[in-house]
Amino acid sequence: MKLSVWTYEGPPHVGAIRVATGMKKVHLVLHAPQGDTYADLLFTMIERRNHRPPVTYTTFQARDLGSDTATLFKDACLEAYERFKPDLLLVGASCTAELIQDDPGGLAEALGLPVPVVALELPSYQRKENFGADETFYQIVRKLAHPVERSSEITCNLIGPTALGFRHRDDIVEITKLLNEVGVQVNVCAPMHATPDDITNLGRAHFNVLMYPETGETACRHMERTLGLPFTKTVPIGVSATKEFVEEVLGIIGRSAGESSIASRLPWYSASVDSTYLTGKRVFIFGDGSHVMTAARIAKEEIGFDVVGVGCYNREMARPVRAMAKEFGLDALITEDYLEVEAAIADLSPELILGTQMERHIGKRLGIPCAVISAPVHVQDFPARYSPQMGAEGANVIFDTWVHPLVMGLEEHLLTMFREDFEFSDTAGPSHHAAHSPNQEIVDQPASVTASDQGANVIWLSDAEKELRKIPFFVRGKARRNTEKYATDRGVAQISIETLYEAKAHYAR
Amino acid sequence: MVGSRTCAHLLQSAAGVMIFAEPRFATAILEETDLAGMADAHQELERVVSDLLSRRPDIKRLFLVGSCPSEVIKLDLATMAKKLSKKYYPSVNVVNFSGSGIETTFTQGEDACLEAVIRDLPNDDKTQLAVLGALPDVVQDQMLRLLTDMGIEDVLVLPQQTAGAPAGVGKNTHFICAQPFLGAAYDEMVRRGANAIHAPFPFGANGTTEWLAAIAKRFGVEQDKFDAVTAGPKARAERAIAKVSETLTGRSIFFFPDSQLEVPLARFLSDECGMKLTEVGSPYIHRALVGEDLKLIEHNAVISEGQDVEKQLDRVTACNPDLTVCGLGLANPLEAQGFSTKWAIELVFSPIHFYEQAADLAGLFARPIVRSDLLNVGGAI
Numbered sequence A: 001m002k003l004s005v006w007t008y009e010g011p012p013h014v015g016a017i018r019v020a021t022g023m024k025k026v027h028l029v030l031h032a033p034q035g036d037t038y039a040d041l042l043f044t045m046i047e048r049r050n051h052r053p054p055v056t057y058t059t060f061q062a063r064d065l066g067s068d069t070a071t072l073f074k075d076a077c078l079e080a081y082e083r084f085k086p087d088l089l090l091v092g093a094s095c096t097a098e099l100i101q102d103d104p105g106g107l108a109e110a111l112g113l114p115v116p117v118v119a120l121e122l123p124s125y126q127r128k129e130n131f132g133a134d135e136t137f138y139q140i141v142r143k144l145a146h147p148v149e150r151s152s153e154i155t156c157n158l159i160g161p162t163a164l165g166f167r168h169r170d171d172i173v174e175i176t177k178l179l180n181e182v183g184v185q186v187n188v189c190a191p192m193h194a195t196p197d198d199i200t201n202l203g204r205a206h207f208n209v210l211m212y213p214e215t216g217e218t219a220c221r222h223m224e225r226t227l228g229l230p231f232t233k234t235v236p237i238g239v240s241a242t243k244e245f246v247e248e249v250l251g252i253i254g255r256s257a258g259e260s261s262i263a264s265r266l267p268w269y270s271a272s273v274d275s276t277y278l279t280g281k282r283v284f285i286f287g288d289g290s291h292v293m294t295a296a297r298i299a300k301e302e303i304g305f306d307v308v309g310v311g312c313y314n315r316e317m318a319r320p321v322r323a324m325a326k327e328f329g330l331d332a333l334i335t336e337d338y339l340e341v342e343a344a345i346a347d348l349s350p351e352l353i354l355g356t357q358m359e360r361h362i363g364k365r366l367g368i369p370c371a372v373i374s375a376p377v378h379v380q381d382f383p384a385r386y387s388p389q390m391g392a393e394g395a396n397v398i399f400d401t402w403v404h405p406l407v408m409g410l411e412e413h414l415l416t417m418f419r420e421d422f423e424f425s426d427t428a429g430p431s432h433h434a435a436h437s438p439n440q441e442i443v444d445q446p447a448s449v450t451a452s453d454q455g456a457n458v459i460w461l462s463d464a465e466k467e468l469r470k471i472p473f474f475v476r477g478k479a480r481r482n483t484e485k486y487a488t489d490r491g492v493a494q495i496s497i498e499t500l501y502e503a504k505a506h507y508a509r
Numbered sequence B: 001m002v003g004s005r006t007c008a009h010l011l012q013s014a015a016g017v018m019i020f021a022e023p024r025f026a027t028a029i030l031e032e033t034d035l036a037g038m039a040d041a042h043q044e045l046e047r048v049v050s051d052l053l054s055r056r057p058d059i060k061r062l063f064l065v066g067s068c069p070s071e072v073i074k075l076d077l078a079t080m081a082k083k084l085s086k087k088y089y090p091s092v093n094v095v096n097f098s099g100s101g102i103e104t105t106f107t108q109g110e111d112a113c114l115e116a117v118i119r120d121l122p123n124d125d126k127t128q129l130a131v132l133g134a135l136p137d138v139v140q141d142q143m144l145r146l147l148t149d150m151g152i153e154d155v156l157v158l159p160q161q162t163a164g165a166p167a168g169v170g171k172n173t174h175f176i177c178a179q180p181f182l183g184a185a186y187d188e189m190v191r192r193g194a195n196a197i198h199a200p201f202p203f204g205a206n207g208t209t210e211w212l213a214a215i216a217k218r219f220g221v222e223q224d225k226f227d228a229v230t231a232g233p234k235a236r237a238e239r240a241i242a243k244v245s246e247t248l249t250g251r252s253i254f255f256f257p258d259s260q261l262e263v264p265l266a267r268f269l270s271d272e273c274g275m276k277l278t279e280v281g282s283p284y285i286h287r288a289l290v291g292e293d294l295k296l297i298e299h300n301a302v303i304s305e306g307q308d309v310e311k312q313l314d315r316v317t318a319c320n321p322d323l324t325v326c327g328l329g330l331a332n333p334l335e336a337q338g339f340s341t342k343w344a345i346e347l348v349f350s351p352i353h354f355y356e357q358a359a360d361l362a363g364l365f366a367r368p369i370v371r372s373d374l375l376n377v378g379g380a381i
């Protein structure tokens, strides 16, 4: 049993719904109690879809438990088929139905429906949402995709985008454009936008573009084996990754990799003197594995941040994230417990957090600016405007999104220089971003709270305390904690200005 | 909540941004190993509870909320609650009820919870008024002021704002519900010997007046005094409603089943705002509770109990109402088809009861209509 308030991922059947909702002419019958219909609103509200997710819930009740639930399931299948006339029926069970052990696959098979039926195994007590999506899509591909004649022109499939995916809608557009530029047409994009018919035609393509490993990798591996389709390993988020992606594509289709130029403004924006102050800003990165790995690279190589922490919540990606962290000289934080993430952030006191909706709130609480790079996200991260993460335009979007919450360079100087001035007082925070406006109490408090376990017995002499106030607010908490730790470790009971600077020298990077 | 990742995910999705405000609820997520043996599950639960209580020592009452998974594997939370209550006595009282989707719908969770609380209350034979139903603070205060002004001093509001404040019920308790979804709590009060007061629910000027009048009658409040207390706010509410209901008069409305608030709200909208009722769906209709409201609308609406969402959607299409009250899973899809909708969950969390909120309540229904008249770019994509 694990006590939990906030979860990064939903149960696996939500992953199945993401696949079904992304596709067309597919219907999912889910053996589930009535309360489970809550999942609909993720799609109708957060993603703002204009139709109901194609899911029928059996909505069994306590009084149905016993022999009746199987009949209920069969009736629901028949009714769903009659009403929606899908080309493919998916059947599965949510956590509760998993316990009552009706066999959705067997029951649906016995109905002899005139369309293919795919039975899903969704182990609710072991796996989670991303697994559910990956597995569902894999099972669909396994059932429907068979070798067919290759297209005469060079085509590929886009694999992995689903409903409720972070920026999947616009990534598809951006990557399609990028591929067209090098003469590759898209055969099928799946699961998003695909019909079951399209799935049967996956084999027409010459290769697969694996856009999101979390939701498409198993299917890609399967297609590699059974259809002979190689798939791309680079996720094209960031300028360098996009370049490498293009080279990888050219390699696959047997064209020489010329100098591929990516028409992004990021390199120039990043090089311009206005961005100098971004150098070495300490950034903490958390989210799903793919977005974290691409973000870390952009942060380090393309913007010049100092990556001080990385981690992901999906264990499926733990290995590559760990490996990458090692290259950065870090230990990856692999956890689905937001309290651990919060503790890590508080400890590192970064100047910027790149994370999910949860990290946004952690940032707010700690007074640290944050930009969202990964699901789970709220409604504001399904924007009306075009905002891909992938490709050239994605890099532009990323530059703007990440830099926006930071205090602007000049403003930062002013805030430090005139900190005694009421207009520029620390508590004013960045003028253009009220949501993140850190005020002094918020910044200082977590420091003194955390410090209390280790620094309870150290006293700040008033001169030192005054000196501490002169340190810019966004690093003050860290300075306070470091100094206290330094003092405690050395058995120093009182912190003087001297101690403060000793500690500063000790922790100098 | 003792449940699965689904239950945790539901709470998170439903609580929205509240989830970030250190809420005092959480899910003990069952894992594979918990399904293997019941003894382990009980032990695990004890561990989780002990961790939680040491982290949050301010908690005085702990509810173990049952879910579908916990019910299906027959985790005995009732016995666990007793055992834990003994273990943590007197600092923490542990209570169990079920909020599982196989047994309860939405607001029935509050009902099941309150029922469990009432069951634990000691006996008290003093003459008092008990009002059932959690209300926003400001609304509760307005209600208490009205009752006090009528001379009714001994009022017990259930649930109480603080667990463990002195309270008891018995044969001289007269009780009335402020929320229509409290069927089980109602029955539990009757079992405890308390006397029910029946009235329409306090929505709108008339609803509030009738509700107060029923109490006044039971407690022998003089008509003059009653009028003196209610005349002012009633007139104020009527004036306010009149303004808002200009938008609503003559428009038709369809209710999907959601919260059991549907019957009394339909009564208010037809009786006081001039709306035409087409269908009033409610997940469950407790006749003793909503009977007074039901009487007032039965003749001019189809009343439907329970749900079959596909058939209900067909009926919406057929009767093409001006406004459809429904859940968030249906609202946008219906809007995209050109229907104006009012999402129902808001009605549970907004202050809507009693005189001062009457116009706000009407306003919640008027807003989507005003908005669709206002927007001029087309909605569907």
Ligand code: SF4
Binding pocket: A033, A034, A035, A036, A095, A096, B003, B004, B006, B007, B008, B010, B066, B067, B068, B069, B099, B100, B101, B102
């Ligand atoms: S319907 Fe049952 S399993 Fe689903 S979220 Fe509600 S209590 Fe949990």
